[in-house]
Amino acid sequence: MLGGYRIEGRGAAEIAASVERAVGSGELEPGQLLPSMRELAVEVGVNPNTVAAAYRILRERGVIETAGRRGSRVRPAPATTGRDHIRVDVPEGVRDVSSGNPDPALLPPLAPAFAAAAVQGDREPVLYGDDAVEPELARIARAGLDADGVPDGPLTVLSGALDGVERVLAAHLKPGDTVAVEDPGWGRTLDLVPALGLRTAGVGVDDEGPLPDDVRRVLESGARALIVTDRAQNPTGAAVTAPRARALRAVLREHPGTLVIEDDHGHGIVDLPLHPLAGVTRHWAFVRSVAKAYGPDLRLALLTGDDVTVDRVRGRQRLGPGWVSLLLQRAVVRLWADGVLDTCAVAAEYGRRRDLLIGALARRGVRAHGRSGMNVWVPVPDETGAVARLLHAGWAVAPGARFRMSAPPGVRITVSALTDEDIAVLADAVAAALGPAPARGYV
Numbered sequence: 001m002l003g004g005y006r007i008e009g010r011g012a013a014e015i016a017a018s019v020e021r022a023v024g025s026g027e028l029e030p031g032q033l034l035p036s037m038r039e040l041a042v043e044v045g046v047n048p049n050t051v052a053a054a055y056r057i058l059r060e061r062g063v064i065e066t067a068g069r070r071g072s073r074v075r076p077a078p079a080t081t082g083r084d085h086i087r088v089d090v091p092e093g094v095r096d097v098s099s100g101n102p103d104p105a106l107l108p109p110l111a112p113a114f115a116a117a118a119v120q121g122d123r124e125p126v127l128y129g130d131d132a133v134e135p136e137l138a139r140i141a142r143a144g145l146d147a148d149g150v151p152d153g154p155l156t157v158l159s160g161a162l163d164g165v166e167r168v169l170a171a172h173l174k175p176g177d178t179v180a181v182e183d184p185g186w187g188r189t190l191d192l193v194p195a196l197g198l199r200t201a202g203v204g205v206d207d208e209g210p211l212p213d214d215v216r217r218v219l220e221s222g223a224r225a226l227i228v229t230d231r232a233q234n235p236t237g238a239a240v241t242a243p244r245a246r247a248l249r250a251v252l253r254e255h256p257g258t259l260v261i262e263d264d265h266g267h268g269i270v271d272l273p274l275h276p277l278a279g280v281t282r283h284w285a286f287v288r289s290v291a292k293a294y295g296p297d298l299r300l301a302l303l304t305g306d307d308v309t310v311d312r313v314r315g316r317q318r319l320g321p322g323w324v325s326l327l328l329q330r331a332v333v334r335l336w337a338d339g340v341l342d343t344c345a346v347a348a349e350y351g352r353r354r355d356l357l358i359g360a361l362a363r364r365g366v367r368a369h370g371r372s373g374m375n376v377w378v379p380v381p382d383e384t385g386a387v388a389r390l391l392h393a394g395w396a397v398a399p400g401a402r403f404r405m406s407a408p409p410g411v412r413i414t415v416s417a418l419t420d421e422d423i424a425v426l427a428d429a430v431a432a433a434l435g436p437a438p439a440r441g442y443v
Helices: 014-025 037-044 048-060 110-123 133-147 163-170 187-195 212-220 243-253 307-319 326-338 343-363 385-394 421-432
Strands: 063-068 073-075 155-158 179-183 200-208 225-229 259-263 283-289 301-305 375-379 410-414
Touching: 014 048, 014 283, 037 048, 048 073, 048 343, 110 326, 133 155, 133 283, 133 301, 133 326, 155 163, 155 307, 163 187, 163 225, 163 259, 163 283, 163 301, 163 385, 179 187, 179 212, 187 200, 200 212, 212 243, 283 326, 301 375, 307 343, 343 421, 385 410
Parallel strands: 179 200, 179 225, 225 259, 259 283
Antiparallel strands: 063 073, 155 301, 283 301, 375 410
């Protein structure tokens, strides 16, 4: 008996289904210790091998986890949307610097590119069985990857950076495996990993990227994969430097079986050079999105990697959506070919706004981070209090809890919507929000 619930079934599939139903209904809670295989076999009247097979099914489905002699427990519920609820509702009259969105004024016009792609589509309709990747897109993308030192490998197209990360993880890992992730890091990644039945192990981040000692520690503890944001790290703005890349590659050489996934979502809005880690381990993937530079609704990312990884991703994609729209791919080719976006100017403008804000905060005694991208990370002693005070002062910032596991508290400020006149006002508000709370009098 488990809190009043009785596991039932005569075969392994029936026993597994009984446990899974109870987990889904809440009758068995996350962390609940299950009976040993021998105990449950006696209780339901079956051979212990049948229970062993049932528990194996449940582990493979990510329902339970087994820790040797400590027994089997119900896995924690996947955090599929939990961090999305950690946000600030922006009242009327409050400036929103929490969104993480690009500045619409720095995005290129899309209509001409899509019109040209539509004309090409009318002339050369895309049919089932056609190539899944537009040849000219592959050519231009491969030239850019070559210029940035990303190793040669097959290339495919996916629906955004997170789609690429998910497909690569699913191609190699099984429920219960551990993935090393940046902490603080992108909230969607921190949600995605447990949603796939995987465990997260945080590695610290400074302005130069993941800390090598932290990466070594989690890999030595059994982590099978590492996800790294090369530039414009969300939320801290970190960018992997050449010395840090050398140190990380040295750690990865000690663990050649590690799956390395690199996210270069900041391509096109960052003027710092890329220092990739790709190719050090047997299996690797490098994902480059167009959303930040050309518009969030352009759900397109390029993925390259080792032959096995890309082949598995392509095979699974064929069984699902099949391919990313060639109309979209051709529109992106037109955007690139026509040079509608001055990426250097865009990167410089985001950099100017970040530097102005970080400098203004420093003059007020507030330390902040933001080497690249469109966000500034401000460490705070009291995250909830800082968010509330800033909201009262007319500024909505992103709570650091959306991006953290065990990292110290902070808030994220997106500079995209800031004008030069805003900087001093916002810096004053942040400095005041981090100061001591005003004294209250009672009568």
